[in-house]
Amino acid sequence: QVQLQESGPGLVKPSQTLSLTCTVSGGSINNDDYYWSWIRQHPGKGLEWIAHIYFSGKTYYNPSLQSRITISVDTSKNQFSLQLSSVTAADAAVYYCARGGRYGDYVAYWGQGSLVTVSS
Amino acid sequence: EIVLTQSPGTLSLSPGERATLSCWASQSVRSSYLAWYQQKPGQAPRLLLYGSSNRATGIPVRFSGGGSGTDFTLTISRLEPEDFAMYYCQQYGTSPWTFGQGTKVEIK
Numbered sequence A: 001q002v003q004l005q006e007s008g009p010g011l012v013k014p015s016q017t018l019s020l021t022c023t024v025s026g027g028s029i030n031n032d033d034y035y036w037s038w039i040r041q042h043p044g045k046g047l048e049w050i051a052h053i054y055f056s057g058k059t060y061y062n063p064s065l066q067s068r069i070t071i072s073v074d075t076s077k078n079q080f081s082l083q084l085s086s087v088t089a090a091d092a093a094v095y096y097c098a099r100g101g102r103y104g105d106y107v108a109y110w111g112q113g114s115l116v117t118v119s120s
Numbered sequence B: 001e002i003v004l005t006q007s008p009g010t011l012s013l014s015p016g017e018r019a020t021l022s023c024w025a026s027q028s029v030r031s032s033y034l035a036w037y038q039q040k041p042g043q044a045p046r047l048l049l050y051g052s053s054n055r056a057t058g059i060p061v062r063f064s065g066g067g068s069g070t071d072f073t074l075t076i077s078r079l080e081p082e083d084f085a086m087y088y089c090q091q092y093g094t095s096p097w098t099f100g101q102g103t104k105v106e107i108k
Helices: none
Strands: A003-007 A018-025 A036-041 A047-053 A059-061 A069-074 A079-084 A093-100 A107-110 A114-118 B004-007 B010-013 B019-025 B034-039 B046-050 B063-068 B071-076 B086-091 B103-107
Touching (some): A003 A093, A003 A107, A018 A036, A018 A114, A036 A107, A047 A069, A047 A079, A047 A093, A059 A069, A079 A093, A107 B046, B004 B086, B019 B034, B019 B086, B019 B103, B034 B063, B046 B063
Parallel strands (some): B010 B103
Antiparallel strands (some): A003 A018, A018 A079, A036 A047, A069 A079, A093 A114, B019 B071, B034 B046
């Protein structure tokens, strides 16, 4: 059973860069059959897809965030990461890492989520 | 981007009753690439259905889905106590992937 675990600072200052890492266990990230993704949820709100990446390096970004996003894969550590630059209070949310499905680009597995607060 | 609108916002029902949740898309969802997720407070979402009607592994048969084009439905045939939660639809046919705003199924 694939498991995903987010890690990173829970507090980021405005204008700085938010950095999160997702560690994958129970399966290898070295597989282009599905993507590795970041999704966020603002407090009490719905879900927003941020980006996803395949092992091969192919990436897809939400156009609303694309200019501020960097997503990467570290196969040696079975991890993938998100960097979101120039954060504001609007970026405060629970950030989920996730894995795509075997039969399509739905989200098959989710991490437990990492709460990120933006404050000076 | 495709906007998904879920209806109703809140559904108040009793255990044992049937729940019907709707998800409308602002444009046709390619190949019925629509998924449904359940989320309980403090937890990550859980995949229920993909491809409009395919149950994910371990999902009880009381959960069913259907629809195509712009109109999709999630049905819970008989509500169990553990089914009271938020439900989200998601389209993954056209980038950017988008989610509906959610339907809360609460105990009446």
